[in-house]
Amino acid sequence: MIVCVAVVGNQNNPVYLQSFTEADDALKLHHIVHCSLDVIDERVNNPKRSGPTLNETFLGLLYPTENYKVYGYLTNTKVKFIMVTTDLDVKDADVRNFFRRFHAAYVDAVSNPFHVPGKKITSKSFAERVSVIVKSFGSTAA
């Protein structure tokens, strides 16, 4: 079950954060997302010196906390997507698929000429698409 998704810009500024649980612990999720930024920076700046991992977009499992798993994805413009989930058995292919669709929705939201790059994404249609993608993630993983 996906708990939250976040989009962080290239200056590590938050661009979008959406939680999908009923509990109102947005602060804790902000904190988790913030910590995962450090992990991403470390992965990007000190890559394992094997060729294919140098330019990969999908960063994989960043770190597991108490009962959450955090996955990361880095786009070409240093925009980072973070996904926090509580599922214990998540298939890699599912997460990649999720990020691919999420990236498509993000590109469409940014292509809006009224969107200022770096500011928060306020488009309602983007929020709807994201919630559709999140819902379908749960069902295909089962």
Added chain:
Amino acid sequence: MIGVGKAKQYANVLDKPLSRGRQEVSLSAFAFLFSELVQYNQTQVDNIAELERRLEDAGYAVGARVLELLCHREKGNRRETRLLGILSFIHSTVWKVLFGKVVYLITFCIWKDNLYQKRYVADSLEKGTEHEDEYMISEKELLVNHMGAFNCGAFVAGIVRGVLDSAGFPAVVTAHFVPIEGQQRPRTTILIKFAEEVLRREARLG
């Protein structure tokens, strides 16, 4: 019988499935939009330099979005960290998507420490400039220059600057006319001058 083919015949034209359409925009639609953009900006400014700056800003916004879009569409989405990588990405992929063709020639000129000879990539024939941080993309018939008496290449320069900036290579990009003998139209050249930090990083990466 004439007309009987493999395609299913629809009784009503409304029943035909919608085609996906070609991934192109008509030239007249773009020309109309671009001319409106130029005219609107002309009413707001007093001189040519300001107009070019505004066109470049408009192009910058396009460039930033084009980079996101192209990186998503390309299979195997690599992030360009090298200078040559991002330049060849621009002159092949970006140009093909925007203008439907490959740039006519691209010239590199790298001089470092007074030691080196000029390096050429592709089938370039021109000599470059003397500065080590400048690169040029040269185009015979820039699309936006078919309309209008002055240099609308500033728009394309803005697009290139947007792509480079979003990819992490801050640069100053300008468009110039280069007169060539034998052709009455001067060739348009996009001059890219990278920032100091980009060159340092490139030197560090080896």
